[in-house]
Amino acid sequence: MDARPAENRPVREPGSNDFIRSIIDADNRSGTYGGRVHTRFPPEPNGYLHIGHAKSIVLNFGIAEEYGGRCNLRFDDTNPEKEELEYIESIQQDVRWLGFDWQDRLYYASNYFEQLYEFAERLVGKGLAYVDELSADQIRETRGTPTEPGTNSPYRDRPVAENLDLLRRMRAGEFADGSRVLRARIDMAAPNINLRDPILYRIRRVSHPNTGDSWCIYPTYDWAHGQSDWIEGITHSICTLEFENHRPLYDWFLDALDARTPGRPRQIEFARLNLGYTVMSKRRLLELVREGHVAGWDDPRMPTICGMRRRGYTPGAIRNFCRSIGVSKTNSQIDLAMLEFHLREDLNKRAPRVMAVLDPLKVVIENYPAGKAEQIEAENNPEDPSAGTRMLPFTREIYIERDDFREDPPKKFFRLAPGREVRLKHGYYITCRQVVRDPSSGEITELRCSYDPQSAGGSTPDGRKVKGTLHWVSVAQALEAEVRLYDRLFSVANPAEDAQRRNVDYKSFLNPDSLRVVEGCKLEPSLREAAPGTTFQFLRQGYFCVDSTDSSAEKPVFNRTVSLRDSWAKIERADKPT
């Protein structure tokens, strides 16, 4: 039981009751585990964590927290051919960043290799496992198909003593890689193919990140996972749907080892997270990195945790998202808008507001004194008064967003246009008097405006209304920066499935506009001290963070995390067809 007083324990929100929590509730009622709840997050260290793993992390650690239980971090490192230290380190960093703590319970399946081997000898001793000498191809051929049963290996009925001897010699390194395997002796005619004498050990002379060269036989997932759960005292072993067919095997091994006591682990499967416009398989993510379609595992377009972190996502946003999508057994795909909603919700509360002009258009305020530079006090976050204020320089020459001016304004456009008056956020009202263009190209190069000295601070004594409020940056003090505008990585919702169906490479659906680099953006000078990784709201535009690897004082680089909702863009889009 949780030692903390009830009021300090995380409270389960009503409505957050999913089928897994219902199972746990029932187990708690029946006393199956004596009220104990112990989960684990078991990544294989063969790649970086992505948003799909976040769902599992939030589920496993979240359940442990809610029930006053524990959650282990366990590396499922049974296949040294694919696993690397780099991944072991990044995974820990990502889980920690997401806000979870495994305390002193950092485990590896490889910690149990000796114990697992003893279990294997036990199975052999009971006549429940045998050493097979069939080749990989022969094993595949004799396994049968979903509709036809397999056939027994000629080595299936060896005496126990011979099997034991062979297994020990396998471990001792007497046989060549791939020449022998240890298989469970179950049923070659089982309708569930996983039960057709599955392999427990294979011979691989590969050095392991954790155990080095002390083993030349390695356990398979099926053999290692359930037993590791049992060793750790896991009560609820939560995994994804594709392991559903493995559950009978999970249970068979536990039975075979006489783990019949109450409290033996129980495997529960849920549907993995699918998101639109991206790919989630480690194989594909690795390929995108290796082939240079993205700048690395932490490219801000990647659905990896480190990519999202670099993009400007917050742990809280990811956690809220994972909690809000629910847990079920239905194969589903979550709308990207859901993720973005939680991102904006979190950032809206915490991101300081600043002004930045991405596509600058110069404005000269003709009746404002040339040498004058006022300091205007501006709030940092209307959602959070404790965020304080900062000073903004205001001068005769400023930049506004090119798109905030229309020479021929469409209906419902209430920004700047010839003769129109708008408010400069925190500043004055200005009216457009003249449009200056480049005589050769015809491009608008400058706007000549006048300001109303009475409108300081953004309102006038006569109380007249202006419909538009624009963001701006003073020319003389502007900080120049590069801004990277990110969009979805793929241009179709289901790149992997579409590719398979149409028999093309999923990479042909890569969105060519997933990154737009904008140079020469003008930022308010307060951003000069912005620390790498911090996220701001660029007023009226979106959330942007200082790129953690490419930004420098000499050349600031900002990533667009997510845009603000934009109902004007919606109106404009809707009006266009007419």
Add this chain to the structure above:
RNA sequence: UGGGACGUCGGCAAGCGGUCAAGCCACCGGGUUUUGAUCCCGGCAUUCGGAGGUUCGAAUCCUCCCGUCCCAGCCA
């Protein structure tokens, strides 16, 4: 054609035989607003993959059908 699972609003997802089919996102209105942001208010499934059946009463139980996903790695 074998086995395992899943099908409730555009996307998720509650619901576990008894007024009315939660909630969130999206979408559509309307209000507030020195961010066309935020915030607020309102709308949004006579119907639960389909067809039968059981019952006074079914999304919830039964039968059949349809659709989708997973399984033939010495990957996890």
